[in-house]
Amino acid sequence: MAQERLSAAFFDLDRTLISGSSLYTFGRAAWKNDMVTTGQLLSDLRSAIAFRFSGSTDDSATGVRDRVLDAIRGASVEELSSLGDQVIPRLVDDVRREAQGFLELHREAGRDTFMVTASPIEIVEPLADELEMTGAIATVAEIVDGKYTGELSEPFCYGPGKAQAIGKLAAERGYDLALSYGYSDSVSDLPMLELVGHPVAVNPDRELERIARARGWPIVEFSRTAKRVIGTTTAAVGAAGLAVGTYFLGRRQGRAA
Template sequence: MTKAAAFFDLDRTLMSGSSAYYFGKAAYREGLLPLPRLLADGVSGLVFRLFGASDEKSEKLRDRILASVAGHEAESFRRLCPQVVEEILPRIRPEAQALLDMHAEADRDVWIVSASPVEIVEELASALELTGGLGTQSEIVDGVYTGNLAAPFCYGEGKAEVMRKLMAERGYEPTSCYAYSDSASDLPMMQLVGNPVAVNPDRPMMAVAHRRGWPVIEFNRQQKRVMRWSLSTGLGAVAGVGGYGLGRWHGRRRAAALLAQPRRMRKR
């Protein structure tokens, strides 16, 4: 069988809002982040939830995170990860969880790819019983964060770079892989795979999806379990997403019939 994977953006795709805010919240509780910084991140998180983020805002967030951890022992921030994940888990959209489950049932590896710190992304992927997580790596020297990056910033072209490396290491066939994101900033990631899917897309992403005939999924804003596929993709979009897209919402029996593949044995 061809080795394939599904890659999911985190913020505004799997969850509403910004995961980085919950990282800051946990750091503040432990005395690792001043209140003014937390309040600023809270406002930024609200704006992000409503309108998304520009490249400039994302780079500023990267710099704030790097500055926040600089000089601190890596272990002190690693201890925060379970707290952060505990706050994020209830914010994973039910519709997104169904997509994660369906790819797992189709025996595909499932990865989260996010600009958030890799420690959080890996912890979240483990909690969701996914294959793994890719995130932004901060440099650590003698157990202390230096405030510099240890790898490409996992955003924009940086996401594509870390995905490309992983796909080569794992032997994934790009044309058989899937990618899900809301933002045009993730176009480099989307263009790596044969099955890109726009989720709650911003306007630039929506325009690209329509132009290229990509499937578009929009979750109900009140987070009800409602799914609407864009008219531009029609029924062909459902087939293009592996014939499994709506199965979860019509019941597990229907999903099983669509998948017709063995369920993946998960590690507990």
């Protein structure tokens, strides 16, 4: 009897599913609720602008992480939930419609979809639900007696941390990573992209584009209004703009005899 081999598609959030920085959107909501200072918000704005044009760096990502953890120290779970309610509509509005199309193609192929990001799980899980994704992998802050301690309870979901979390999830759920897909804009996600059989560079930063071209990975560019393919391996984009060839988005799950 043929044995089904499960696969999944893993999507980075910032500059992949959405065009901007979810952490800055989160920080702006925290500022409106007097959880961060104007100076902290401006610092995050500078990081968000640099991120928008140049992509993430290890220093900028860990810096924003530390500021978020510091901002929520002592806050209650209810307060963070309220912030999430304010942030989610803005993020949903920022989701690229091309990304929504790729999510739908994976769902039609029977493939689970996951958001994988360094952003806080409090905003990522509801956003994944709104997008009808299977789930989310994100940064988890420590909670003691219903309040945030300002520390992490799990490894930072960034760089190698993303790949580790995906590997753990795949082992738990039985996903064949060789049949799975990964989408990201940043070379910081190279460990995640190298982990899956079908890595895709989306609006890649300079270094990721160089690596993708050298390795023959598909490269796609998303905008707010249209998608054009810069380069692929054997992938092809159909006239409808979201019909992709069998290498790129196989319509059926792989099966082993």
